[in-house]
Amino acid sequence: MIRDVDLKALAAHGVSTLLTLMVWPLLKGSDEMPFDYLVHMNDGKLPDMGMTGFKALGLKGYIRFRQLRAALRRALGKGGPAKVGA
Numbered sequence: 001m002i003r004d005v006d007l008k009a010l011a012a013h014g015v016s017t018l019l020t021l022m023v024w025p026l027l028k029g030s031d032e033m034p035f036d037y038l039v040h041m042n043d044g045k046l047p048d049m050g051m052t053g054f055k056a057l058g059l060k061g062y063i064r065f066r067q068l069r070a071a072l073r074r075a076l077g078k079g080g081p082a083k084v085g086a
Contacts, residue, residue: 008041017041029070035063036070 005027007020024037039046046060 007037011041029074035059036067039063 005023007023010020011017020041021037028036035046046063048056051059
């Protein structure tokens with residue numbers, strides 16, 4: 001069973017980033033959003049994506065809320081990576 005994958009190394013070796021994005025929910029669970037993938041791949045920072053002002057603050061706040069909720073669910077044993085055979 002694969003427990004850990006270095007997505008940045010795979011992307012650096014030419015693996016399609018679309019493929020690594022598809023693997024992300026299997027590694028991190030269904031609560032982790034694609035935005036969390038972007039934060040991971042960009043050294044902890046959300047890319048600008050052309051948003052400024054209220055939209056940017058709202059999106060970043062929502063992402064932080066989702067990250068906190070996912071961390072709490074993992075700590076309480078109610079979330080996490082996909083289970084084999086599920």
